Amino acid sequence: MRLTEFYRKLLEIHGPVGKWWPGTPEEIVITAILTQNTNWKNVERAMENIKSKVRKNNLLKELDSLPEEKVVELIKPAGFFNIKTKRLKELLKFLREYNYDLSRLRNLPTHILRERLLKIKGIGKETADAILLYALEKPIFVVDSYTKRLLKRIFNIELNDYDKIQELFMTHYPENVHLYQEFHGLIVEHAKKFCSKTPKCGVCPLKKECCHVSQMNGLS
DNA sequence: CACCAGGCCCTAT
C-alpha cells in the first residue's frame, strides 16, 4: 500500500469519525493535557469532575482560579495528577494573557502559536499539535505513538523523529483541518482495534497490505 | 500478578 492510499483505506474500514476529539475547544485544551499517557476513559472521569464543579460558560477562567489542591482532587482519575495540575496551571497562565478567549488565540499564525505552546512546561509537540488541530482548528498533523507503530507495522518505516513523521504526512496530504482531524482519529481507532502492542493482525482488514505479508512499500 | 493507556521532563552517560 502507498501512503497516499492510507487515509482512504482507514476510512473504508472504520467509516468517518468526524472531528473525533470530543468537547468544546475549552474542554479540548484541558483534555489535551489530561490524556498524556493516559486511557481516555480516565480522562473523561476527570473532565466530568471538572465540569461538575466549575461553571461551564467560563471553564478556563474558573479552573485557573481554583487552588492547586482542588484541581488535584478533581483530576485524580486521570493519573499523574500532581504533574498534570502544574501543567494545566502553566497552560492556563498562558491563556490568561488572552483573557481565556481561544478565538483570539486563533488569529495568530500557526507556527507562532506552536512555538508559544512548546515553551510551556509540560506541553510537548503532540500536545501542542492536538491543541492546534482540534481546539484551534489549525491544519497541522498530529503524530502519536500509534502513528509511529502503524508506520512501522504497515509501511515498515521506522522513524522516531516527530517532525520528520509530521512532514512525511503533510507532504503527502493537503493541509486540511477536517482531513487531519479525521486522519489522526482513524489512526488511533485502527491502532486500538488491530495494532495494539500485542497485534491482532489476524483479524485486521489490512493484513494483506501489511509489511508482514507484503514487503512492498511505495511511499508516493 | 503484569501490562497498558490519545506524553513529557529530567538526569546520567
Next chain:
DNA sequence: ATAGGGCATGGT
C-alpha cells in the same frame, strides 16, 4: 545526543 526512570489511576 539519547536511553532510562518517574509520574499514578483504572481496565484487562
